[in-house]
Amino acid sequence: KAGVTQTPRYLIKTRGQQVTLSCSPISGHRSVSWYQQTPGQGLQFLFEYFSETQRNKGNFPGRFSGRQFSNSRSEMNVSTLELGDSALYLCASSSDTGNYGYTFGSGTRLTVV
Amino acid sequence: SQKIEQNSEALNIQEGKTATLTCNYTNYSPAYLQWYRQDPGRGPVFLLLIRENEKEKRKERLKVTFDTTLKQSLFHITASQPADSATYLCALLNDYKLSFGAGTTVTVRA
Numbered sequence: 769k770a771g772v773t774q775t776p777r778y779l780i781k782t783r784g785q786q787v788t789l790s791c792s793p794i795s796g797h798r799s800v801s802w803y804q805q806t807p808g809q810g811l812q813f814l815f816e817y818f819s820e821t822q823r824n825k826g827n828f829p830g831r832f833s834g835r836q837f838s839n840s841r842s843e844m845n846v847s848t849l850e851l852g853d854s855a856l857y858l859c860a861s862s863s864d865t866g867n868y869g870y871t872f873g874s875g876t877r878l879t880v881v
Numbered sequence: 882s883q884k885i886e887q888n889s890e891a892l893n894i895q896e897g898k899t900a901t902l903t904c905n906y907t908n909y910s911p912a913y914l915q916w917y918r919q920d921p922g923r924g925p926v927f928l929l930l931i932r933e934n935e936k937e938k939r940k941e942r943l944k945v946t947f948d949t950t951l952k953q954s955l956f957h958i959t960a961s962q963p964a965d966s967a968t969y970l971c972a973l974l975n976d977y978k979l980s981f982g983a984g985t986t987v988t989v990r991a
Contacts, residue, residue, distance in 0.1 A: 772924075799977070811925075811970070811981040824977045858924050860979075867913055870979065872924030 770795065772873035774859050780879045786847040789876045793840050793861030800842040801870065802834055805856040814857075817842055818864070849880045883908045887971060887982035894961055895990055902956040902985045904971035909980075911973040914947055914954050919968045919984065928969075929956075961989045 773792040781787050793800050802814040813826040817836035834844040840861075846853055856877050860870040888903040904914070912933050917925035931938045931947040931954065938945045944957040958965050968984040 801977070801979070803979075810983050811979075813978045813980065816977040818977070826978070856922075860924070867930070867974065869915055869927035869930050870925075871927065872917075874922075875924050877922075 772859055772861050772871050774873035774876050776876060778877045781849050782881055783849055785849050788843055788845045789857055791842045791859030791873060794871055797861035797863055798840050799862045799864060800836055801860045802844050803858045805858060851880050854878060854880045885973060885980055885982040887985045889985050891986045893988045896961060898961055900958040900961050900987050902969055904954040904982055906952050906973060909973050913974045915972045916945060916956050917970045919970060925970055963989045963991050965989050
């Protein structure tokens with residue numbers, strides 16, 4: 769079956785702009801999580817959605833937001849981009865609780881200039 | 882505060898040997914501990930999950946142990962191959978959130 773699909777794969781934005789990233793989970797998976805990966809901080813949890821409801825949120829400023837649609841696809845948005853937002857953004861899906869492991873996408877590489 | 886520490890940033894081993902990676906955690910009471918592999922520029926790939934009531938789990942050449950008293954998990958790659966070269970991450974699941982260690986980069990020399 770198809771894996772987790774993230775689009776776009778690469779993105780270059782200017783400081784102050786906003787960006788929307790998209791994630792399509794594995795068919796049948798209703799939980800979608802987002803992570804930010806940087807060389808300095810490693811993998812950091814952003815938020816998790818299940819059936820369109822946010823069940824947990826990480827320690828990121830309000831500029832970072834997300835949503836999930838009825839077909840389980842998810843988007844995350846970052847407004848007023850800062851240079852420090854440059855990172856690999858990863859989406860992961862699982863069936864429900866994550867107790868059987870997560871499937872990650874290849875990520876979106878965001879560069880803020 | 883909660884911490885997950887993977888003892889080595891890098892591990893270089895000879896092909897055919899066993900690589901042993903360590904994951905220690907503090908201020909967690911995880912029911913599940915997971916291990917992932919990540920190649921450069923790619924997302925992590927799920928390898929193994931071990932539950933708190935399990936002492937050991939195996940999958941092909943991989944073995945994971947989990948000691949909730951020591952708050953430690955060991956990850957072994959036996960008969961290592963150059964294709965095993967990657968970064969290996971341990972992660973604890975709590976409230977739908979994975980918390981990751983910094984990872985150990987394993988390089989297997991032919």
